[in-house]
Structure formats: C-alpha cells, structure tokens
Amino acid sequence: MKLALRLILRVASALLTVVLAVALAFILSNISGDPVRQSLGPLAPQSQVDAIRHDLGYDRPLLIRLLSSLADLARLDFGHSMRYGVSNISLIGSRALSTVELALTALLIAVIIGSILGLIAALKAGGIVDRAIEVTALVGLSAPVFWVGLVLILVFSVSMRIFPAGGVGDFGHLILPALTLSIFMSAQIARLLRASLIEVLHEPYITLARAHGTNPVRIALVHAFRSASLPVVTLVGLQIGMLVSSTVTVEFIFSRPGVGSLLLDAVLARDSELVQAIVVVGVIVFVATNLAVDLLYTALDPRLRGSTSHKESK
Amino acid sequence: MRESHVSRGRLNPLRASIAVATAFVISVATVSCSTTPDNDAPTRSELIISQATEPRSLEPMQDLVKTSLSIDATVLEPLVGTSGDFQLVPLLATKWEQTSPTTFVFSLRQGVSFSNGEPMNADAVVFSLETQKKALKSAVAGYFAIIDSAKALSPTQVQITTKSPSSTVPALMSLMYVYPPAYYAKVGGDEFGRAPIGTGPYVFDSWHSGQSITVVKNPDYWGKPGTLKKITWNWAADPQSQVAGLQTGGSDLAIAIPPVLADQVKAQSGLELKVVPSNRTAFLGMNTFDPNLKNPDLRKAIWQAIDRDSLAKNVVGIGGKVTSVIQSLGGVSSDDAGLPFDPSAARKLAKQAEPYAPIELHWPQNAYPRGDDAVQAIAGMLKDAGINVVLKPMETGSFWNLLLSHDAVGKMGGLFWTTNAPLYPDASQLMSAYFRSGTAQFLYCYDNKMDGMIDEAVAEQDPGKRLKMYQELNDYIVSEKLCWMPLYDQTNLYGMSDKLGGVVFRPDGFVDVTHATFKKP
Numbered sequence: 001m002k003l004a005l006r007l008i009l010r011v012a013s014a015l016l017t018v019v020l021a022v023a024l025a026f027i028l029s030n031i032s033g034d035p036v037r038q039s040l041g042p043l044a045p046q047s048q049v050d051a052i053r054h055d056l057g058y059d060r061p062l063l064i065r066l067l068s069s070l071a072d073l074a075r076l077d078f079g080h081s082m083r084y085g086v087s088n089i090s091l092i093g094s095r096a097l098s099t100v101e102l103a104l105t106a107l108l109i110a111v112i113i114g115s116i117l118g119l120i121a122a123l124k125a126g127g128i129v130d131r132a133i134e135v136t137a138l139v140g141l142s143a144p145v146f147w148v149g150l151v152l153i154l155v156f157s158v159s160m161r162i163f164p165a166g167g168v169g170d171f172g173h174l175i176l177p178a179l180t181l182s183i184f185m186s187a188q189i190a191r192l193l194r195a196s197l198i199e200v201l202h203e204p205y206i207t208l209a210r211a212h213g214t215n216p217v218r219i220a221l222v223h224a225f226r227s228a229s230l231p232v233v234t235l236v237g238l239q240i241g242m243l244v245s246s247t248v249t250v251e252f253i254f255s256r257p258g259v260g261s262l263l264l265d266a267v268l269a270r271d272s273e274l275v276q277a278i279v280v281v282g283v284i285v286f287v288a289t290n291l292a293v294d295l296l297y298t299a300l301d302p303r304l305r306g307s308t309s310h311k312e313s314k
Numbered sequence: 315m316r317e318s319h320v321s322r323g324r325l326n327p328l329r330a331s332i333a334v335a336t337a338f339v340i341s342v343a344t345v346s347c348s349t350t351p352d353n354d355a356p357t358r359s360e361l362i363i364s365q366a367t368e369p370r371s372l373e374p375m376q377d378l379v380k381t382s383l384s385i386d387a388t389v390l391e392p393l394v395g396t397s398g399d400f401q402l403v404p405l406l407a408t409k410w411e412q413t414s415p416t417t418f419v420f421s422l423r424q425g426v427s428f429s430n431g432e433p434m435n436a437d438a439v440v441f442s443l444e445t446q447k448k449a450l451k452s453a454v455a456g457y458f459a460i461i462d463s464a465k466a467l468s469p470t471q472v473q474i475t476t477k478s479p480s481s482t483v484p485a486l487m488s489l490m491y492v493y494p495p496a497y498y499a500k501v502g503g504d505e506f507g508r509a510p511i512g513t514g515p516y517v518f519d520s521w522h523s524g525q526s527i528t529v530v531k532n533p534d535y536w537g538k539p540g541t542l543k544k545i546t547w548n549w550a551a552d553p554q555s556q557v558a559g560l561q562t563g564g565s566d567l568a569i570a571i572p573p574v575l576a577d578q579v580k581a582q583s584g585l586e587l588k589v590v591p592s593n594r595t596a597f598l599g600m601n602t603f604d605p606n607l608k609n610p611d612l613r614k615a616i617w618q619a620i621d622r623d624s625l626a627k628n629v630v631g632i633g634g635k636v637t638s639v640i641q642s643l644g645g646v647s648s649d650d651a652g653l654p655f656d657p658s659a660a661r662k663l664a665k666q667a668e669p670y671a672p673i674e675l676h677w678p679q680n681a682y683p684r685g686d687d688a689v690q691a692i693a694g695m696l697k698d699a700g701i702n703v704v705l706k707p708m709e710t711g712s713f714w715n716l717l718l719s720h721d722a723v724g725k726m727g728g729l730f731w732t733t734n735a736p737l738y739p740d741a742s743q744l745m746s747a748y749f750r751s752g753t754a755q756f757l758y759c760y761d762n763k764m765d766g767m768i769d770e771a772v773a774e775q776d777p778g779k780r781l782k783m784y785q786e787l788n789d790y791i792v793s794e795k796l797c798w799m800p801l802y803d804q805t806n807l808y809g810m811s812d813k814l815g816g817v818v819f820r821p822d823g824f825v826d827v828t829h830a831t832f833k834k835p
Contacts, residue, residue: 037711037718045456045755046718052450083370084523085504094523153558165558167548168525255550255559257524264551265368265524270711 010294014287018280022073025279026066026272035082035270056082073280079273083266088277092259098168099247099258105174106181106243111236113182114189115229121190122197122228123220133190140187145246149180149253166255177254181246185239189232196228203227237293241286358832359543361814363825364556364565368524368549371507374491375445375452378737380823381569385547386491388529388540388828389429390512393420393439393487398818398826400593400739402484406434406492406513407472412775415479416462420487422470426536428494429517436466441495443474449503454489457737461486479773481780485740515540515828524549541816541831560585560809566832567817568809569825572683573631579809588808589633593821594735595641596625596688598799601730601758603723606670612701613796615663616729618656619699620692626802629688633805640788640800641736641744652792652799660699672702674728678714679707682733683804689731703729717756724758733804735822741784742772748798749791759797764790 036052037044053059057068072079078088121133156176157165163176200206201224209219248260255261259278266274369382374390377383395405407420426434443464446452462477474483497511510518513536516529526548531540548565550556557575560568561582571579579587600607600616607613626634638652675696677689689705696703706728708716713732719725736743746753750768751760767790771783791798806823813833818826 035711037714040451040453044453045459048450048452048455055450085371085507091523150554153555157562158558161562165562165564166550166555167559167564253552253555255548255552255555257522261524261551269370 007295010291014291017287018283019070021283022070022276022280023066025276025283026069027062029267029270029272029275029279030062030065035272069276078277078280081266081271081274081277083269083271083274088274089281091262091274092278092281095257095259095262098256099244099251099260102174102177102181102247102250102256102258103240103244105178106185107236107240109178110182110185110189110243114186115193115232117186117190118193118197118232119220119225121194122201125194125198130194133194137187137190140183141191143183145180145184145249146253148183149176149250152176152180153253166253168256173256177250177256180253181243181250184246185236185243188235188239192235193228193232196231197224200224200228244282361542361545361567361827361830361832362565363545363547363567363569363827364550364559365547365569366549366551366553366556369527371504372510372518372521372527373503373507374489375449375454376503376507378453378489380735380820381825384569384825384827385527385529386510387514387824387826388516388545389510389514389518390491390493391514392489392491394484394490396488396739396820396824398820400736400821402488402739406439407487410484410487412481412483413473415773415775416476418474418476418483419467420472420474422472423536424470426513427534428497428511428513429532429534430494430497430511432494432496434492434494434513435469436472437469438492438495439472439490440464440466441498442493443490445493445498445503446490451503457486457489457743480742481775482740482742482772485738485742488738516545519544538829541829542827545827545830557809560811566811566814567825567827570823571807571809573805573807575809576632576807584812586810586812588810588819590806590808590819591633591635591821592735592804592806592823593641594733594804594823595637595639596682596685596731596733596801596804597640598692598801599730599732599756599758600797600799601724601727602795602797603758604673604727606667606673607728609667609670610796611663612667612670612673614653615660615667615699615701616696617653617660617796617799618663619660619701620695620799620801621655621657622801623655624695625688625691629684629691630802630805631684632807635803635805637800637803638792640748640791640798641734641741653796657695657699660701664700670702672704674706675703675731676706676708676713676716676726676728677731678710681710681713685731685733688801692731720757722757724756726758737822741781742768745784745787746772749787759791759795761795764795 036049036056036058040049040052050059057065060068069079078092080086081088081091084091117133117137121130124130153165153176156163164173167173197220201220206219206224209223210216214223247258248264250256251258251261252264263275263278265271266278365381367379367381369379369385370377372382372386372389374383374386374392391406393405393407394410395403397403406423406426408423410418410420412418420439422434422436422439428434428438432438443458443461446454447458447461449455460476460478460480461483462475464472464474467473474487476483492513493506494511498506501509508521515532515535515537517532519528519530521527526546528544528546530544531542533539550559550568553572553575556565556568557571557578559565560579568579576587579585598616598620600613602608602613622636626636675689675693677685679686686707689707693703693705716726717724717730717732734744745768748756749760749764751757751765764787767783767787771780771787774780774783792800806819806821808819808825810817814830815833816829816831818829820826
C-alpha cells in the first residue's frame, strides 16, 4: 500500500515539476521582449501591432495567458510558432532526429575516449602518462564548448581540410560537432574511471586474483573494469541532460538544424510560444526518463522496494 | 618468467587502447576524406550562399529583411524593379504615369505567366495589392496605407489612387511583389510563404527548415534567363563558422560578414572581400520635448561634442563614411550640414546649460554591428565635453516599443542611437514616418514648418523639385532644429570565391544573384 502511495507521490511530483517548468519558461520568454513589433518592423502602425497582439492573446493579463497555456498543454496542444507559422510540435519533430543523432554520437565518442584514457591512466597511475592524461582531462573540463568547436573547425576544416566546417550531410558532417560535444564528458569519464579503477584494483578480491597468478590484463579488463565502470554508467545517465543542452551551442557553431538551434532562433525572434514548447518537451522527456528510472530501480532493487515493508515488519 | 610469457602472449592494455583509438581515428578520417568539399571542381552551375539568419517566410510582405527579400526575388518579382544603384526601373510594369495628383496608371508587361501557368495581369496586380494592404501579418500595410484603391483598367493596365496627393506610388510598388491569385487563394499566406510561386527567373524547389532553401532555374522565364541551374542558401548563425565554410569551399558567398573577420577573408587565396557602401545610416536622435533637450544650446553642445570622423574611422572601420544626410538616397546630399566637431565650444555650451539632470542615452543592444561600441564611444565623447549622460541599453523590441510610444510627444526621454535604412528608393519614407506630426511614428522633433515642407515634397510631381525640397528639409532638421544627428553610413562586407562573378550588391543590403556566374578554372 505504501509502495503504491510512493508511486503516486512520485508521479505527482513529476507533474508538478512539469507545471513549474512551463510557468518558468512562460514567464522568461514573455518578459524578454515584444515579438510583434520585431516581426512587423519599427514603422508598422500601432493599430496593426495592437491587432496582432490581440489576435495572439498578448493583450490579456500574464496570469490568464499562463493558465490558458497550461490548459492547452493538458490537451497536448503545444501551440503554433509565430515565426514559422506552423505547429510547434511538427517543428520540434522535424529537428529532433538531428539532435538525437548528434547527442548519441557524442555519447559514443565520450564513452570510447573516456574509457580508454581512464583505463590507461589507472594502469599507469602516478607515471608521466597518467599525469599527461590528467592535464588533458582538466583542459577538456575547463575549455568552453564554443571555443573547442571553433578550434576544431580551424584545425580540421580550415587548415587540414579533413572535415566540413558545418552543415549537415554525410557522416563526415557529424564528426566535429560530436567530438566538440563529447570533450567535456570524455574528460569526466576518464577522471572518474581512473579513480574508480585505482580503488577497485586495491580491493581484496583483486589481490587474491593476483596471488592466484591471474593475468594482470585480465584482472584489469575483466574483473576490475566491470566493477569500476558502475559509477561511470551512473555519470553517463546523469549527464545526458547536460549533453543535450550543450547541443544548443554546438548546433549554433556548426550550423546544424537541430532542436538546439531551433531554440536559439526562437529566443532571438522572441517566438515565445515556440520557446515554451521546446522547453516543455525537454522537461517532459527528462522528467519522464527520471520517473521511469526511479520506477525501474524500485522494481529491480529489492532493498529499495523493501525499505518501507522492512520498516513495517519492524 | 611466467609474467613475461603472459605479457608476450596476451594483448597489453595500453597497446590495445592505442590500437582501438587509432582504428577509430583512421576509420573516421577515411569516411570524411571521401566527402570533403573539392575547391577545384570544374565550373559549377550551383551557387551556395551562406547567411546568418533563415527567413521568417518567403512571402515578402511577411519578412522585409533584405537578406530574405534577396531570396524571394529570385522567385517572385515586384511591380517595379530596383537597380543596383538603388533607382527605380521597369520590371513587371514597363512604364507608369501620374495622371493626376492622386492617380497613377501602370502598364504591365505582356505575355508574362507565373510558373504554375497563371497569367500575370492586372487582376493579379490588384489582388496582390489588396492582399498586402489588408493582411494582418503584412509588414508593408503601413506603407501602403496612403493607397486608397487599385483597379484594373484593362488586362495590362492598373490604376492606383492615393488618399491624398502623393508621388511616392512607383517607389512603394517596388515593395509590392505580385502573387498568383488562384494559388495564393488556395494555399493562404503562410503556406505561400513556405512554397512561393512567382514570375521570377528561378522556381522554388525546397525549404529544409533550419538547413537550407533551394531554387532552380525557371526554363520559361519571360526575361533574361538565370545563369545558374540551382541556388542554395544555408544558414550559419556564427560568423566565424560562416567564414570557415567559405574558406573550406562549403559556400561560395558569405553574406554580411563582421568587420573583425574581414582580414581573415582577405588573407585567404581564392577568396575576395567585397566592400559595399551601405545606405544604412547610424544616427543620434534627440527628444526636443525633453526637459533638458528642449534647450537648443544643449543640443548644439551634443552636436559639437561628437567626433563623427573618429566614429567612422575607428568604429565602422573599412569603408566607414561620415554623413550629414538623414536618409542617403535619391540624390539628397548635404555633406556640409550640421555643426563641426568642436569639443571646447561644446564644453562651454554645456556649462552654460547647467544645471540639468543627466541625459539618458538609449539604444538597442546587440542589434547592429559594432553599435554597442559606437554608443560607448559617443558617451565617452559627451563626458569629455562635460555632458553628463546615463547609458540605457535596451532589448531591441522594447527599444522600438518605447521609441514609438507617444501621446502628443514621444515617451523616450533624452537621446537615442539606432540606425535606419530605406526600404524603397524614395526620401519620403523616412521623412514622413519620422517627422510629420499627426501621422509620424516618431514624435520627438516636429513643427508646423516641417509639416508643410513634408506635405509639399510628397505631393510634388517634378522629381528635380522634389529632390531640392527634401534637401532643404534635411538641412532644416539637421542644421537648424539640431534634433537629428546623422553620424555615419555603415558598410556591408561580403566574402566570396574569386571565381564568382555577376553578383549585384545593392547599398541596401539586397544581393541579386540571379545572373551570377562562375569563371572557368
């Protein structure tokens, strides 16, 4: 019974998060400027500006518009873009694939590079290679995404002519944006995996394996790596949100038509309905993912599932 | 011994990692090398243009930004054309005649059809004008408000009547793009803006949102056919990426690159930097009804405190030019208007005007290239002359809302810095909109004398006399009223392949690529 209550509370809290995010997105996108004047130009007659404001409902009080916006959302109506004149959800859908493709490729690169560097650093702990990797990871964590992107363009596009400087097309167009997006997470994975591996390599069962004469490579790759990678998996899960939000910058630099660049265009054009729709879709995806993970943990982990019943039995 | 045996027989983790990384890099490089753009390709028939922003719509009345109109105009055509030097020229109308102070008759080109087969005739022109006058989303409705009616006299003749005497109709018609009535009525304005049909030398092909717009050659074009098979525009919001695309052959023409990247383009072999004088003028407006600025001595002090030469040289940089003309078009030229830079005289006048509250200086932040730098420089010059100013940066939409809000007079106090560019080739556009009380959007500087001068100039039918009247009006506002300080004309910079020719760069930022060609390698 208490488990059911917990689930209900968890779902209610997720819904509240969505409502709060909608309210925040609504307020921020509505106080940032007047979209009508910007779309009609400075010399448009005030009567025309007023007519469009009325048509879009901008002449109603902010609170009424917010409530109306929430009601629309409850009906799964995400509104229309003022800039593009089409439904927001179709716009987001048309751009989502590009962003997902970029984020997944970046994730893959981050896991490969981060794992390799973390493994090497742990095996060579304290040595010059370890230090070099540590410094590299520190640079990766500190360097702003836009700077990394521009440097990669200058080196690999302008100077070496290996990759295109931007746009979309074949797989080559994806490499530099994905690499840019992956740098931060690669560095995080490398550092975490190194620390985790070093800790695991001092565990008694590893010492026992060594005493049994097991091959050190096998110890590192099979026994230690598996245990040490658990925090990395958690990190990757937690950082997916950060990865997707960084696509705004990366899509801007590399002129990719994804949801991030759509959001930026919408903000610059004061297309508040589109901004809201993108934020809301993003929030729903993240909240739903978190909720699903929570529920999955509860279902899979007997300790979590039994925490309340354990107390009850006491 | 056993350890060393194991080490030889099994894969070392370090080597394994390096091998995996190397394999990854090689595979990626192999894939990419096969797709790298080739700069030395044979003469091409496809032009790729890179610009910062995607159009809001390809329906001209919904998006008057010149970079958007440059795309529209490959597919759609206005009733009256505009030449490279910003003069009116025949296009879909072959000639026009003012038959009375309020009436113009336009003769249409015969035998012209839209690319869907609909005829371009007087009915299409009347339909288009009525649509653009009335549509809620029409950004030209305000300009067309002076037009009372349009009617077809015959299939090739249209009569346009204005509400009051006006000679500006032909110039206004350079903004009036002609739509195919049946198609437009069927799909509506929004859909028309996503897939337009017109009479132009190119036909709309595709629009991939956020990515590109493509037009292809119209084989049935009525005039000189387009020289390219295909033109594609793509968007690069980041200027550095835009230039990088040009450098790597990803695009052939980069529209409106910032001055800081000009050297990068110039330094690259195979690229050319095009410097085009712009008719976008930066100015400092003064609210003559402001408690401080109603004192003409303080306005005079501001004029004399600002070194416009320095602004043009140090802020605009390449091609920057000082101007004393409110709107640089139609031959109006008053290079000696206004007062010279004289900081000591300014200091003296400002001292005499004391005490006065700090003067607010408003401007739209991040709205124009180097605009923020210009305002900072102006504030510094005013402070050097002892004029106390308070900087008021504003978001663009909020700036224009405040600037245009008024009761009897405008509500924005003090000074305002912004820029203006003409939409069509006639001095009346800005003069009427900014300085005519009763109908003006700006109510910061007007009097009965100006009202009379504006009304007379708008109604004057003789082009020579009109020009002289606007010249006098300009000098009165700039030199006598001292309420509007033209500062400098901006410069438009373009980066392009040195193999590209035939592109017409207009001073208003419109780029005509319909007859662009690639030189043979």
